[in-house]
Amino acid sequence: MEPVPEIVFARFLLQLVVILGVARGLGEWLRRLGQPPVVGELAAGILLGPTVLGRLAPEAQAWLFPAGLQQNLLDTVAFLGLIFLLLLSGIEMDTRVLRALGKSAALIAVMAFVVPFAMGAWAGWSAPEEFIGANSSRWLLLLFLGTALGITALPVIAKILLDLGAIKRNVGVTILGAAMAQDLVGWTLLFVIVKLAHLGGFHAQPLIQVGATVGLFLWAAYRLGRPVLRWVLELVDERMKLEYANLTTIALFTFFYAAVTQWLGIHAVFGAFLAGVTIARSPGLRPQTRETVREFSLAVFTPIFFCTVGLQVDLFAVTHWGFLLWLLLLAVAGKIVGALLGGGLGGRPWLESLAIGVGMNARGAMELVLGVVGYTQGLISRELFSIIVLIAVVTSLMTPPLMRLCLQRLPATPEELARG
Numbered sequence: 001m002e003p004v005p006e007i008v009f010a011r012f013l014l015q016l017v018v019i020l021g022v023a024r025g026l027g028e029w030l031r032r033l034g035q036p037p038v039v040g041e042l043a044a045g046i047l048l049g050p051t052v053l054g055r056l057a058p059e060a061q062a063w064l065f066p067a068g069l070q071q072n073l074l075d076t077v078a079f080l081g082l083i084f085l086l087l088l089s090g091i092e093m094d095t096r097v098l099r100a101l102g103k104s105a106a107l108i109a110v111m112a113f114v115v116p117f118a119m120g121a122w123a124g125w126s127a128p129e130e131f132i133g134a135n136s137s138r139w140l141l142l143l144f145l146g147t148a149l150g151i152t153a154l155p156v157i158a159k160i161l162l163d164l165g166a167i168k169r170n171v172g173v174t175i176l177g178a179a180m181a182q183d184l185v186g187w188t189l190l191f192v193i194v195k196l197a198h199l200g201g202f203h204a205q206p207l208i209q210v211g212a213t214v215g216l217f218l219w220a221a222y223r224l225g226r227p228v229l230r231w232v233l234e235l236v237d238e239r240m241k242l243e244y245a246n247l248t249t250i251a252l253f254t255f256f257y258a259a260v261t262q263w264l265g266i267h268a269v270f271g272a273f274l275a276g277v278t279i280a281r282s283p284g285l286r287p288q289t290r291e292t293v294r295e296f297s298l299a300v301f302t303p304i305f306f307c308t309v310g311l312q313v314d315l316f317a318v319t320h321w322g323f324l325l326w327l328l329l330l331a332v333a334g335k336i337v338g339a340l341l342g343g344g345l346g347g348r349p350w351l352e353s354l355a356i357g358v359g360m361n362a363r364g365a366m367e368l369v370l371g372v373v374g375y376t377q378g379l380i381s382r383e384l385f386s387i388i389v390l391i392a393v394v395t396s397l398m399t400p401p402l403m404r405l406c407l408q409r410l411p412a413t414p415e416e417l418a419r420g
Contacts, residue, residue, distance in 0.1 A: 012073045015064060016304065022048060023303035038159045039400050041303045042364075042393065045310015054314070065311060074308060081305030082155055083272045084297040087254045089158035089176060090276015091290060092167045104346025108353065109178035111342030112360050113150045113185060116334025120149030123327050127384070128320065135197045135378030143193050144379050148371070148388055149331045151186035152179035153364030154269065156396045159302060160362065163400070166407055171352060175359040180273060183366055187267050188214055190370060194377050213264055218274075221257065225278045229253055233284025246289050250279055267369070309368055313393050317386040324387045331391055332398075335361040355406035362399040367392035 026040030026047075047053060053061040065071070124142035132141050157175055161167040167176070232253075236245050254275040261271030279285055318324055336357035343353025371388035374380040380388070 008070055008073070011064070011066075011070060015070075015074055016077070018048065018064065019044070019304055019307045020300070023307040027303065037163055038156065038302075038306055039397055041306035042310045042396060044303075045307040046313050046393070047310075048307070049311040050314040051316065055316070074304075077301075078305045078308040079268075081297070081301035081303075082269055083254065083258055084293065084301045085155045085158060085305065086269045086272035087250075087276040087279075088162075088294055088297050089154065089167075090273040090278075091280045091285075091293065092158075092162070092276075104343065104348045105174045105177060107346040108174060108339050108342035108348070108356055109181045111345070112152075112178060112335055112338035112357060113182045115338030115341065116331060117146040117150035119146075119330040119334040120327075121146035123149075123323075123330055127323065131381050131384040133374070133378040133380045136380065140193055140197055140379060143189065144374055145327075147186050147189045147193070148363075148367055148374075148391075149327075149334055151183050151363060151366050151370065152335075152360040153362045153366040153392070153396060154179045154183050154273065155305070155366070156362045156364030157359050157399070159306070160359070160400050160403060162298070164404060164407060166403075169407075169412060171355050171359065171407070171410065174356050178356070179360060180270070182360070183267075184214070184270060186366070186370070187270070190373060193379065194373070197377060197379060217260065217264060221274045221278065225257075225274070226281060229278055230282050230284060233282060237284065244292075246284070246286050247292060250275075250285070250289060250293070253279065269366075309364060310393065312368060313389055314386065315390070318383070318390060320383060320387065324390060327387065328391050328394060331363070331395060332361055351406065351410055355403065355410055358399060358402045358406055361402075362396045363392045364396040 023041040023044040024037075026044045027037030028040070030040035030043075031037050048061070048065070050061065065074075121142045124145035125138070127141060127145070132138060136144070152175075154176070157179055158167070161172040161175065166172040233246065233249055236249050242248075254272050257271035257275040257278075258268035259271070261274075262268040336354065339357025339360060340350065340353050342348075343350065343356065348356075368389055371380070371385050371392070374388075375382060375385040
């Protein structure tokens with residue numbers, strides 16, 4: 001095996017310098033304007049990508065961000081940022097509050113997936129024929145677009161809630177719990193769609209297989225993961241004298257969960273999130289360990305991740321702008337209407353339900369990954385892939401300011417203030 005050329009590593013380090021510098025700089029500027037820093041981090045990728053830098057200085061952009069091995073190195077670091085962000089989100093999430101919210105949260109989660117899914121399927125029925133991929137069909141496109149509109153970007157909304165200080169409020173807990181459930185259903189559906197495309201038709205076996213696998217893992221993660229982690233952390237504290245052994249144990253636990261879910265075909269982010277939820281309930285989690293994960297994730301890894309998301313956007317690659325606007329309208333309306341319906345059925349105040357719908361409208365990285373899978377598996381055309389990417393970015397950019405407006409009109413309750 002040939003060694004990696006030194007210029008590749010040098011350029012990779014330069015990429016990190018540029019991405020971190022621009023992302024954090026724009027994040028600070030947006031923070032001073034009263035917006036969450038994640039908006040600046042996403043915008044940094046758009047500025048450095050083919051939309052802006054690629055048009056103003058195409059040779060410089062192609063040299064700084066070439067495809068191939070160079071891109072693989074950057075994607076690996078961005079993927080680690082995704083893992084650590086979901087770990088942090090799980091640690092910050094209070095599942096006891098989610099259980100206390102009960103029926104209303106479940107109704108919102110269901111309706112905020114079903115309504116946009118139906119709207120996406122409707123759009124797929126009338127989508128141009130050229131949007132159907134080589135290995136797809138009209139029915140698979142219909143299911144794919146429904147899934148694309150039904151999911152929520154758990155990493156993006158987690159970062160937004162962290163920036164707004166709302167991750168422990170009822171709204172934040174409901175959004176994270178609903179987003180996790182919706183994305184789990186979404187990835188399961190995507191896995192089934194890909195299987196059906198490969199099989200060339202509908203078969204019941206993939207549905208049963210995927211459902212059983214996911215259910216078994218969730219049961220094992222909840223019933224076995226917590227006592228095992230508690231025992232390991234206690235053992236580490238008693239026997240190991242190495243510095244930061246507690247942090248190393250948590251990292252190993254997170255990577256293992258992420259690896260298992262990735263191997264199962266769900267996605268590594270769900271494993272990382274479940275690891276965070278499990279770790280948060282462990283008495284062995286040290287406060288300084290929690291703070292270390294938080295600081296390093298938000299300062300280094302997540303800006304790189306969100307900037308690389310923006311790097312994939314090319315506004316000049318879209319020609320069907322009418323369909324793009326129509327799909328964007330359905331995406332936004334689907335989440336908000338679904339949350340309002342679910343909240344109404346569950347007895348939630350309409351303003352709180354509206355805030356939840358606005359939050360779940362962010363699709364970000366999850367839809368980008370879904371688009372990449374759909375395109376590489378021959379489910380959708382490159383044109384539709386570009387449209388999905390733009391919807392993911394636009395919904396992620398519009399969510400923070402709208403979420404802030406909702407929270408300003410939704411004062412925290414004494415119970416929420418007591419959670420810190």
